[in-house]
Amino acid sequence: MENETIYILAIESSCDDTSAAVLRNNKVLSNVVATQSVHEQYGGVVPELASRAHQQNIVPVVHQALDRANIDKKLVSAIAFTRGPGLMGSLLVGTSFAKSLAMGLDIPLIEVNHMQAHILAHFIDADEMKAPTFPFLALTISGGHTQIVLVKDYFDMEILGETLDDAVGEAFDKSAKILGLPYPGGPLVDRHAKSGNPKAFQFPKPKVGDLNFSFSGLKTSILYFIQRETAKNPDFISENLEDICASIQYTIIEILMDKIKKAVKQTGIDQIAIGGGVSANSGIRAALLNAEQDMGxxxxxxxxxxxxxxxxxxxxxxxxxxQEKKFAAKNVSAQARYIIGT
Structure with a gap:
């Protein structure tokens, strides 16, 4: 088995990005992503439009992934696909396509939990990436999820804490919307924050028990703050945009880091891996690298x-x-809610 060359064709369609990739064992040969710009005018993802765009994109994206990897579909060992969690209509497109292709090629089908995949992305064989050793703590942060996960093995994971309301990505995007920034606003907050003073304005940190998170109160306090200040000065946002973004980002990072520090103390595990769309945020990356220096x-x-x-x-x-022959049944169905460990 160790000498066997395994080619995996993977399909991701959980939200508004249609993606296909080809891996030879744990090395990525191609990774094609088609983003959907149609949602920008609505200020957020519209599920019906997302599923329609997936239907348009999935065939060319899969074709392009195979083409870039320079392999024939007959060489593919198995089809992996996102079963959930995500938007039901979007998941149905990827699931149906994966099932049909696996049946047509008469090869195994492998269902994947989207959030588990964010964590296991660390095990891709890529330059400048080192994989953590078990056990480790994973902070999964995205538009729909905020979780601290104890990872004991590839398929043995336990959620230690999660958001009780909004996810961290949602907090970034909704704060950006309050400031009049276009969707998706999270990366724009990050960009403006780099030039601002993170302690210019103070926002309250929610008091939530144990390792759970809450961001709805923070979002409301930001809204009230902006309404109050713009009533006094209509140009408040434009005159203070960098400082406002820096202060919002600083508060969100403080919330995340406080919980991670608590998780390290509770578990005694000091290996931290991040994943999910919000882990692209430069402030969060910097905070974790600083903690590596300051806290070992x-x-x-x-x-x-x-x-x-x-x-x-x-x-x-x-x-x-x-490798473990964990294959899905051919009648597997998409699952909008799909908890790690189930």
Missing amino acids: WKTYIPKFEYCTDNAAMIGIVGFLKY
Whole structure:
């Protein structure tokens, strides 16, 4: 088995990015992502439009992934796909396509949990990326999720804490919307924050028990703050944009870091790996690298292209599951809610 060459064709369609990748064992040969710009005018992802765009994109994206990898589909060992969590309509497109292709090629089908894939992206064989050793703590931060996960093995994970309301990515995007920044606003907050004073304005940190998170209160306090200040000065946002963004980002990072510090103390595990779209945020990356220096943690940060939704991370889970013959039934169905460990 060790000498066997395994080719995994992976498909990701959980939200608004259609992605396909080809892996040879744990090495990525191609990773194609088609983004959907249609949602920008609506200020957020519209599920019906997302599923339609997936239907248009999935065939050319898969074709391009195979083409870039320079392999014939007959060489593919198995099809890995995102079963969930995500938008039901989007997941159905990827799931149906993966099932049909696996049936047509008469090869195994491998279901993948999207959030588990964000964590296991660290095990892709890539330059400048080192894999953590078990056990480690994973901070998964995205538009839909905020979780601290105890990772004991590839497929033995336990959620220690999660958001009780909004996810951290949602907090960034909604704060950006309050400031009049276009969607997706999270990366724009990050960009403006680099030139601002993170302590210019203070926002309250929510008091939430144990290792759980809450961001809805912070979002409300930012809204009230902006309404109050713009009533006094209509140009307040434009005159203070960098400082406002820096202060919002600083508060969000403080919330995340406080919980991670608590998790390290509770578990005695000081290996921290981040994953999910928000892990591309430069402030969060810097805070973790500083903690590595100041607190002696070992931090693992994936390459940028493996942070946001992509099929390469689905493919690495597919490869790991293929080795253990963890195949899905041909009648497997998409699952909008799909908890790690189930």
